[in-house]
Amino acid sequence: xxxxxxxxxxxxxxxxxxxxxxxxxxxxxxxxxxxxxxxxxxxxxxxxxxxxxxxxxxxxxxxxxxxxxxxxxxxxxxxxxxxxxxxxxxxxxxxxxxxxxxxxxxxxxxxxxxxxxxxxxxxxxxxxxxxxxxxxxxxxxxxxxxxxxxxxxxxxxxxxxxxxxxxxxxxxxxxxxxxxxxxxxxxxxxxxxxxxxxxxxxxxxxxxxxxxxxxxxxxxxxxxxxxxxxxxxxxxxxxxxxxxxxxxxxxxxxxxxxxxxxxxxxxxxxxxxxxxxxxxxxxxxxxxxxxxxxxxxxxxxxxxxxxxxxxxxxxxxxxxxxxxxxxxxxxxx
Numbered sequence: 001x002x003x004x005x006x007x008x009x010x011x012x013x014x015x016x017x018x019x020x021x022x023x024x025x026x027x028x029x030x031x032x033x034x035x036x037x038x039x040x041x042x043x044x045x046x047x048x049x050x051x052x053x054x055x056x057x058x059x060x061x062x063x064x065x066x067x068x069x070x071x072x073x074x075x076x077x078x079x080x081x082x083x084x085x086x087x088x089x090x091x092x093x094x095x096x097x098x099x100x101x102x103x104x105x106x107x108x109x110x111x112x113x114x115x116x117x118x119x120x121x122x123x124x125x126x127x128x129x130x131x132x133x134x135x136x137x138x139x140x141x142x143x144x145x146x147x148x149x150x151x152x153x154x155x156x157x158x159x160x161x162x163x164x165x166x167x168x169x170x171x172x173x174x175x176x177x178x179x180x181x182x183x184x185x186x187x188x189x190x191x192x193x194x195x196x197x198x199x200x201x202x203x204x205x206x207x208x209x210x211x212x213x214x215x216x217x218x219x220x221x222x223x224x225x226x227x228x229x230x231x232x233x234x235x236x237x238x239x240x241x242x243x244x245x246x247x248x249x250x251x252x253x254x255x256x257x258x259x260x261x262x263x264x265x266x267x268x269x270x271x272x273x274x275x276x277x278x279x280x281x282x283x284x285x286x287x288x289x290x291x292x293x294x295x296x297x298x299x300x301x302x303x304x305x306x307x308x309x310x311x312x313x314x315x316x317x318x319x320x321x322x323x324x325x326x327x328x329x330x331x332x333x
Contacts, residue, residue, distance in 0.1 A: 024067070027219065039108040040085015046070070047072065054319060072086060088106070098135050100134040104128050104169075105129055126172070130168075141157065143156055169196050171191060171192065173192070186220075188219075193215040193217065213242050213243035216240070221235070236278065257270055269294055273291055275288065285304070286303070286305070290323075299324055
């Protein structure tokens with residue numbers, strides 16, 4: 001009975017870490033979390049990303065996730081397109097009364113092959129080191145009830161609970177990039193995360209049923225210029241499969257040029273206001289707004305309106321999310 005209760009507890013407070021894995025509604029603003037082939041795959045010399053998510057705060061003991069990354073192309077071909085990219089990333093995820101959490105650091109490397117001036121293909125590998133942990137001091141166990149009331153002074157009777165575990169894991173990904181005349185991109189990728197499926201990535205004892213399952217992700221995003229030559233429509237698609245859990249998300253945003261643009265440097269010196277939404281199947285409707293200052297600094301905010309089976313308990317409130325992107329060149333003409 002105790003083992004069953006413990007498994008139910010871990011499942012409930014650690015769903016985002018053990019089950020479907022962490023996710024962001026603004027998934028395309030966490031490129032190295034999505035796919036190691038994204039390392040260095042952009043126009044520019046450097047890129048830094050920070051993402052923060054607070055989910056289900058109205059339910060209590062909310063999930064708090066932070067992700068940060070830095071990546072850059074370290075080699076270019078004769079056409080000045082990235083051939084080798086390198087990135088480092090970090091994330092921390094905590095939830096529940098036990099502060100059940102996961103901390104991971106990852107090094108990602110990608111190699112690209114340029115097929116034409118308008119298309120390249122990239123293969124990426126990610127090598128990660130992680131720790132998963134929990135603190136059981138705030139839990140109440142059946143052995144601590146003396147027959148009439150709860151007594152914290154009584155022993156829990158639970159002596160085999162793992163409080164922490166460290167592990168190595170590996171990710172692999174593929175990315176196809178298509179370029180437009182305004183350096184607008186269409187990206188289509190697939191990645192496999194948690195490739196080793198190690199049981200050490202959970203707090204369970206050595207057992208095949210306790211392994212962290214492999215996660216397969218498919219993703220696509222495109223910048224489609226409109227006839228006015230200044231604005232864009234950006235459709236997005238996301239699919240994730242891990243064990244018996246899956247996520248399907250479709251959406252689009254409107255990227256509007258707000259008028260701050262240099263006629264000499266064009267696209268790379270314009271500012272944009274972007275707004276739109278995403279529908280995550282049977283889970284949430286996401287509202288998104290972003291501001292991109294001269295293609296250097298981008299700030300984004302999104303909010304999930306919960307439409308899942310938890311909508312009554314959460315009062316339709318899901319997760320609030322912030323993203324920050326700093327991207328540029330080491331020297332500007």
